[in-house]
Amino acid sequence: MTVLALDEARSLLLADVRPVDSEILPLAECGGRTLSADLVAARDQPPDPVSAMDGYAVRAQDAVAGATLELIGDAPAGAPFAGEVMPGTAVRIATGGVVPPGADRIVIQEVVESDGATIRIVEAPGPAEYVRAGGCDFLAGQLLARAGDLLTPARIGLAAAANLGTLPVRRRPKVAIFASGDELREPGSQLGPGIIVNSAAYAVAELVTAWGGTPVRHDILSDDHARCAEQVGVAGLDADIILPLGGASVGERDVLRPVLRGFGARMVFERIAVQPGKPCWHARFPDGRAALGLPGNPASAFVCAHLLLKPLILALLGRAHRDRLVAAALTRDMPEGADREVYWRARLRADDSGRLEVTPDERQDSSLQTPLASANALIRRLPNALPAAAGHLAEVLVIGEL
Numbered sequence: 420m421t422v423l424a425l426d427e428a429r430s431l432l433l434a435d436v437r438p439v440d441s442e443i444l445p446l447a448e449c450g451g452r453t454l455s456a457d458l459v460a461a462r463d464q465p466p467d468p469v470s471a472m473d474g475y476a477v478r479a480q481d482a483v484a485g486a487t488l489e490l491i492g493d494a495p496a497g498a499p500f501a502g503e504v505m506p507g508t509a510v511r512i513a514t515g516g517v518v519p520p521g522a523d524r525i526v527i528q529e530v531v532e533s534d535g536a537t538i539r540i541v542e543a544p545g546p547a548e549y550v551r552a553g554g555c556d557f558l559a560g561q562l563l564a565r566a567g568d569l570l571t572p573a574r575i576g577l578a579a580a581a582n583l584g585t586l587p588v589r590r591r592p593k594v595a596i597f598a599s600g601d602e603l604r605e606p607g608s609q610l611g612p613g614i615i616v617n618s619a620a621y622a623v624a625e626l627v628t629a630w631g632g633t634p635v636r637h638d639i640l641s642d643d644h645a646r647c648a649e650q651v652g653v654a655g656l657d658a659d660i661i662l663p664l665g666g667a668s669v670g671e672r673d674v675l676r677p678v679l680r681g682f683g684a685r686m687v688f689e690r691i692a693v694q695p696g697k698p699c700w701h702a703r704f705p706d707g708r709a710a711l712g713l714p715g716n717p718a719s720a721f722v723c724a725h726l727l728l729k730p731l732i733l734a735l736l737g738r739a740h741r742d743r744l745v746a747a748a749l750t751r752d753m754p755e756g757a758d759r760e761v762y763w764r765a766r767l768r769a770d771d772s773g774r775l776e777v778t779p780d781e782r783q784d785s786s787l788q789t790p791l792a793s794a795n796a797l798i799r800r801l802p803n804a805l806p807a808a809a810g811h812l813a814e815v816l817v818i819g820e821l
Contacts, residue, residue, distance in 0.1 A: 422690040422697070425726060425760050431687050432701050432711065432727060438737035439659060442590050446578055449570050452588035453631060453736040458564035458574070460581040463554040467499070468518040471549040475509040475531055475538055476500075476522035484543040490536055494519055509538050518550055525549035557581065567737045569631075591633040592735040594728075595658035596620050597651070599640040599666030599675055600715060618788065619664050619720040623713070626724050630732045632660070640666065644674045651678055659708060659735055662728065665715025675712065676700065684710050692759035692802070695719035695785040699727060716785040722762050722797060725818055743817040744799070747775035749809050756804030767796035767815055777815050795819030 423431070441455035470476065481488055488509040494500040496515035504510055504521035511533075512518070512525060527549065530542040557563060563581060564574055570588065578586060598620040606616055617639060624634035637654045640647045640663075647666075661684075666675035676686065684702035691699045696719045700712040711727060713720045730740040747767055763779045770776055779798050780790040797816040807813060 421688070422692045422759075423688050424692050428688055428691045428699070428701070429727060429730060432709065432731055433734050435707070436709070436731065436734040437707065439590050439592050439735050441587050443585050443587055446575065446584055446586060449578075449586045449588055450572065450575050451631065452570050452586075452591075453738055454564055454566050454568050454570060454586065455589045455737065456566050456587040457562055458568070458578060458581070458583070458586070460557045460559055460561045460563055462582045463558050464556040464580050465551060465553055467553045469551050469553075470494075470512045470514055470516050470518055470525045471551050472525055472527045473514050474512060474525045474527040474549065476504055476512045476516075476518050477509045477524060477526055478504060478506060478522060479524045479548075481507065481509070482524055482526050482540065482544050484540055486540045488538050488540075490533065490538055492519075523548070523550065567739065569738065589631075589736045591631060592659040592732055593657075594627045594632045594634050594660045594662050594732070595654070595656070596624055596627075596634055596636045596662045596664065597640050597654070597666075597675070598636075598664045598715070599642070599647070601642045603639045603665075605639070619713075619715060619717040622717060622721055623662070623664065623724050623728070626721070626728070627732065630729050631736050631738075632732045640675065642666070642674060644677065647674045648678045648681060651682065656682055656704070656708070660728075660731060661708065661710040663710065663712045664720055666712070676702070679710055691723075693723070693726065694757055694759050694761045695783075696723035696726070696762075697759070699723050701727075714785070717788050718764065718785040718791045721791055722764075725797070725816070726762070745775055745815050745817060746812045747777035747796075747815045749798075749807055749811050749813050750776050750778040751809050753779055753798070753800070753807040753811075753813070755806045756800045756802060759802050761800040761804075762816065763798040763800065764790045764794035765796045765798045765815065766793060767817060767821055769821060775815075777813060795821060 491508045492500045492510050494510050494512040494516040496513050499517035500510045500519040504519050510519050526544045532539045598617045602615050603617040620636050627634040640650050663675045684704050687701045689700045698714045702710040713723050733740040765777050765779045767777045782790045799814045
């Protein structure tokens with residue numbers, strides 16, 4: 420059985436993946452979604468020259484210390500002055516108010532005295548004009564974001580400013596999660612000897628949501644082939660990603676792969692040279708739907724979800740995937756590497772000088788959850804890596820907040 424390097428497995432997993440369908444949603448429902456078409460401004464922003472300060476709109480020639488100007492009107496935000504600023508006149512203006520025709524600068528109110536009919540500029544107003552030109556932020560027809568961009572809060576605000584009430588976005592890929600094993604029970608169950616709580620499915624479901632997908636957790640699958648096939652048939656395989664957890668052991672209990680082959684899936688790879696996570700496998704259905712098998716151990720499933728499931732979901736969303744890799748100084752020694760790529764659970768932080776440092780957790784057993792819960796990074800160790808001393812710069816995959 421061929422064991423593939425991670426890069427090769429990822430390339431096979433993502434080969435020929437096409438983005439999911441697009442849908443049009445109200446702007447208020449688009450946060451965290453992915454654009455399926457370019458975002459183009461429908462208006463200039465601002466549509467007119469506007470004041471950057473509270474003060475008085477005047478002609479630049481009149482903006483001199485000692486000048487007395489006739490006050491001819493007001494220009495609050497949203498109610499432009501209907502006339503024109505002529506020589507020797509001024510218009511009271513608020514921040515965001517449209518600069519009237521004839522005016523080309525704002526004298527801030529702090530250097531002005533007013534009796535309600537006239538103003539007197541008591542100090543030199545300085546060189547700043549305090550006028551925001553029309554279209555200085557963006558122009559109608561301007562590209563604001565590209566298809567495949569994530570709609571962050573700032574981009575939602577940008578779309579609103581561009582007067583776009585709806586946006587074309589990718590639908591959320593559906594991920595069907597099938598935990599497998601007769602020893603598993605759901606959280607809150609009565610537990611007996613040898614029984615294990617199904618925790619990996621819940622953690623992975625949260626990752627799916629965070630990455631833009633819709634997780635659907637199904638009932639725990641049996642280790643019996645006939646019963647497992649019946650359960651899968653009842654649940655259905657209509658998701659964009661079929662995500663089995665566990666059930667890939669060697670021998671009679673290896674039922675999930677044969678069951679999915681019975682539903683038309685073709686095996687693409689069955690092992691990867693990664694620790695934790697060697698039992699990862701991938702199959703493809705004739706219509707292009709992907710099955711990605713992750714290990715049942717919680718830490719293995721969690722790590723391999725970052726390495727394989729995340730790029731698959733992003734590909735379905737039409738988004739580029741780039742591992743968030745940084746260099747950080749080790750705070751303790753690390754042993755020589757294994758014969759495969761290893762990802763150590765670790766804690767990444769910045770010291771008082773801003774230098775990144777990373778502490779590998781000494782507890783790397785893939786069944787342990789406390790090291791996983793405290794980890795915000797994975798130290799990447801290439802096959803047969805030499806021992807690394809404290810202070811050595813390590814390659815680190817960021818998976819959480821610092």
